[in-house]
Amino acid sequence: MVAAYMGASTLLGLTQGMAMNLVTVNIPQISGAIGATTTETTWLVAAYMAPNVSMAIALIKIRAQYGLRNFAELSILGFVIVAILNLFINDLQSALVVRFVSGIAAAPMSTLAFLYMLEPFPSQKKFTIGLSLVLTNTALGPILARLISPALLDIGHWHGLMVLELGTALMAFGAVYMLPLTPQPRAKVISTLDVTSYLLIAIGFGCTAVTLVLGRLYWWFEAPWLGVLLAVAISCVTAAVVIELNREQPLIDIRWLTSPAMLHFAAALLIFRVVLSEQTTGAAGLFQQLGLLNEQMHSLYLVIMAATIAGGLTCAAVLRPGREPYIHVVALLMIATGAFMDSHATSLTRPQDMYLSQALIAFGGVLFLPPALASGLMSALKKGPNYILSFIVIFLSTQSLGGLLGSAVFGTFITWREKFHSNMLVEHLVLTQPHVAQRVAQLGQTYGRVLTDKTLLNAEGLALLSQQATREANVLAYNDAFLLIGAIAAISLATLLGHIAINALRDRRAPGTAAAA
Template sequence: MSDDASALRATAQVGGPAPADIMPDGSAAAVAPRRRGQPMPAPAPFVPKPAWLAALYILASTLIAMTQGLGLNLVTANLYQIQGPLGASLNETVWLSAAYLAPNVSLTLLLTKMRAQFGLRIFATYAIVAFVAVASLHLVVDDIQSAIVVRFFAGVAASPMSSLAFLYMLESFPPERKMTIGVSLAMTNLSIAAPLARVVSPTLLDLGGWNGLFLLETALALVSFAFIRLLPLNSPPKTPVIEPMDVVNYLFIAVGLGSLAVVATVGPFYWWFEAPWIGGLLALGLASLTVAVVVELNRSNPLIDIRWITSKEILHFAGTLLLFRLLLSEQASGATGFFQVLGLKNEQMTVLYLVMIGAAIAAGLLCTVIVRPGRAPYIHIAALSCLIVGSYLDSRATVLTGPEQMYLSQGLISAAGVLFLPPALAVGFGSAMKRGMNYILSFLIVFLTTQSLGGAIGSALFRTFVTIREKFHSSQLAENIVLSDPIVAARITQTGAAYARVLPDAALRQAEGLATLGTQATRQANILAYNDAFLAVSILASVGLAVLLVHLAVIHLKRWRAGPADAQTA
């Protein structure tokens, strides 16, 4: 089984890196020769950098990744907290995430060609300037309508940032280490942004509410701007790669993926069958993607190669990435949502998020040592095993479970995400590179769809499953809350007794006791629903592990049978 991302900006969570610019030596590459089969241009020779300069490039990559990651996750991590400062309902604040994802899920596809045509140096400068400008706009927004507009442009401005973070990390390493150490460290930086956003959010909210959330992001963007200006990337010659039809068909792709991202983000909150416009938007997205596919199939030099994407190898790769991204929604939407049901806020879970960050960093450092060609399936076995154990431990939660009881399980899940991505990314990118640079954009669309859009879909499915199971458990519990039951009557009397000093009327105390018991039953139903979701993730991960083991067994069996045959032939 190959691999996965938020969610991308999972999702989630949600957005992943765009590795489309990486040559085998790690330099930024011209995106696509204009004729199929034309040989790739030779990459610029690698020139070793002094240790201090290499460290600066790594630091620049880390800062850029944190800048992009915070912009993606600060709003998602504080949907409930920013309702007051913006004067909005929960459903309205969800549109902030939807507006960000709508352009972000597809724009890297076009930006990759723009980098090749106009030059990486100019592109990087304009990209960071745009990001600084949009980040600064957050500091003056104080209403939901303006915030949604700003978040849309934030999604546009953030699209090239993950690519720049990736390229700056790879710039420091020799060719033989770019796809191992470089990729592992870059993926680690992008993975820790989500828990880091939750760690810093309480302080930023105290400083200035909605505007305060983006003080740190704006400062990091300014520092990143300085690094990008002072530390140039190894850029190939400019190559005319953009055709007019690329832009036209990209518009269909952007509308299609953007519509799906919006539907996945807001669907669980408006509920799928309650808002008719959700179905219309979904139909628009599917129709736009259908038009894009038809156009690409009939182009001699397509923007993305649909036939390659639908090949058996790439479908397997994309399915693996999507499955793992869906499973990782257990951490993006599961643990946090569970503790929100229990009434905890981000500041009360700081240590848990620090554990997630520590586990991700440890897994990333381990990947730098163990990621080598041919080892991907075995690393994926370890990642899936961590995910299975972590999700199963979470499925045994109770109303008394606190963040400290999930340190081990969430640490395992965080490590699983980082362990899974680098080897899978290296395998998928290597497959595209073997066929030539024409296929890099096709690989990019697979990766983006499974990461950014996959993260949004994963979170939507997780929330939907929890909602359905909560209604089921609520109905089951409500059937057993009858006043004729002596145990229920005693519980109502006990809970109502707490109001004896303020409510002398026995009937009012009984009503308050019944309301309190109903609240406790609802909370218990939510806990049971989350346990069901955690267990479902564990079961799906177990199925994925079983399929991977069978796949490896078949491969080894074929090799074993081929061995004696080769010996007899010799």
């Protein structure tokens, strides 16, 4: 039965992960299928994430009040129904509605994946082996989505992706109904102010998610509605905080969340999500700029998947209470090394050139999160079960919103640096220089068989030279971004080593101080 529950958790985790990423990694292909531009199609990601980033807050209390079994069965049933609705999408408007509902329906899947993985393990192994394995499954979702998408698009275009989502949902449906979870006592825990606070938080988080997804595309200072969304988000979250601070039994303990220990924990997770955007956004984005598609990067994704699995199994084997800082040292060292290696990319770089660096980042990424989550959960449990919800808010906020923030910051930095490098390169492309004129003439000869007018040939040569300059500027921008990520990881590593050294000195002085006293 242990294997059955672990298999069910894996299935649920991959179902949720692919449901979230099948659209995200195939924006250009989907845009043609629904008759929309790439920017318009990105609204599908925003529509999915808007409700998804805050749903877990409500689900914890819903599960406690209405029972774990009802929660599991109704959640998976709702996900199956929404997966069926995906098959009827034929334009952008219908896709937006269904993806919004999908974001709501998919939120319980990650919770169920956690519960099913922790179910068969004894209590001392739930926070070591259980957490490591379930977080490894979560990390595999984006990789598998990129691996299998090309074949699905060849078979059934947009609907091929949706058929896979429905198939995995139906298998998960059977697993949930065949494998019950241990029932938990019910209690009436939902109050009117809980609903009010949650709605305010949901609006605030949703507006923030939409802004982070679309801000780089519409540009931050050129679309007034982005500022309106941020103003609404700040107002709603502030109102929720005011309500929670004046309640005897708050939905979220704001005072505990703003304690130094929790702020340190949130900052660590947020930095991790920003650093890990090197792999989720950086490497794939670089190769897309170089003209490679997902099917041409299969080997790289296979290497990343193997490294992710190896990292998860390693973490499950070595994770013990007290070892968290040392595991984080190894993880940050691997991520920093991989990022610095990637910062030497050129326009001739191909996926095989990044096998080692991306494997290091994948291994380090999956090695970092389980110790952080385990230590955070233990500190929350020491305070009491009521603090679990507050901890979940920190964890999910830093993972969902932190992931979106990392991608937004990474993409914005690349856009900024690309403009800088483009200006620097174009300044030196002057036709009065002999080598530039010669290069334009060589490129123009590409069209020599179809064009005889020398002026048109020069124009085509200039266009091709401009494309090459833009490509090189993009490569340089990605190198800058990889270097920045490596620097952030290295600074975090140095800070962590300093913290470990200070704690070690304090522990060595403690026995002497006690003896003197």
